[in-house]
Amino acid sequence: MTEEEEGVTIEFLSRDHIDGDFDDKLEFVLDKVRDSTVLVLEESWTPQEKKRLIETSMEAVDEDFPGVEFMGLSSESSKVQRAKSLVYEKFLNEKYRPGITIVGNSRVMEKMREDRDAVSFIAKMEQN
Numbered sequence: 001m002t003e004e005e006e007g008v009t010i011e012f013l014s015r016d017h018i019d020g021d022f023d024d025k026l027e028f029v030l031d032k033v034r035d036s037t038v039l040v041l042e043e044s045w046t047p048q049e050k051k052r053l054i055e056t057s058m059e060a061v062d063e064d065f066p067g068v069e070f071m072g073l074s075s076e077s078s079k080v081q082r083a084k085s086l087v088y089e090k091f092l093n094e095k096y097r098p099g100i101t102i103v104g105n106s107r108v109m110e111k112m113r114e115d116r117d118a119v120s121f122i123a124k125m126e127q128n
Contacts, residue, residue, distance in 0.1 A: 008038060008108055008123040015043045022049060026056055029103055033057075034065050036105045038123055044074040044099030053103070069109040071119045074099035 011032065018025045018041075026049075032039055045053070050070065057068040102119065112121040 006125055008036065008125060010038045010040065010123070012040045013042065015041070022052070026052060029053070030057060030060065030068075033068050033103055033105050034060075036108050038102065038104035038108060041101045041103070043101060044072050045101045066106045068103055069106045069112060069121075070101060070103040071112055071114045071121070072099060072101045073114075073117070073119050 018028045029039060029041075030053075050072075053068065053070065061067050100119075102121070104121075104123065108123050108125075109121050110124055113119065
């Protein structure tokens with residue numbers, strides 16, 4: 001970011017944007033977050049994936065990278081969501097995971113609030 005630019009970059013990514021195995025997805029996410037980008041991913045992450053995100057980000061913590069903050073929103077209760085899940089599992093041999101996951105640098109994300117059906121946070125600009 002140049003001195004004239006102020007703000008926080010927020011990227012909204014479809015589930016197909018970072019298609020591949022979880023290690024590739026994790027590396028992509030951490031590279032973006034290290035650059036203070038907040039990512040909004042079109043899928044909810046499993047508890048095991050969240051655990052890996054925490055472990056991997058903690059290994060990378062140093063004076064330039066303080067780690068990550070993340071939250072998610074999942075919705076599997078509607079008939080449409082259940083039908084999509086069935087199609088993904090039966091015909092595409094994939095697990096459909098409706099919802100979103102938001103991941104950002106902990107220097108940027110603060111005052112996070114996560115309820116059952118709503119999430120919010122304040123993204124602050126870094127002071128250099």
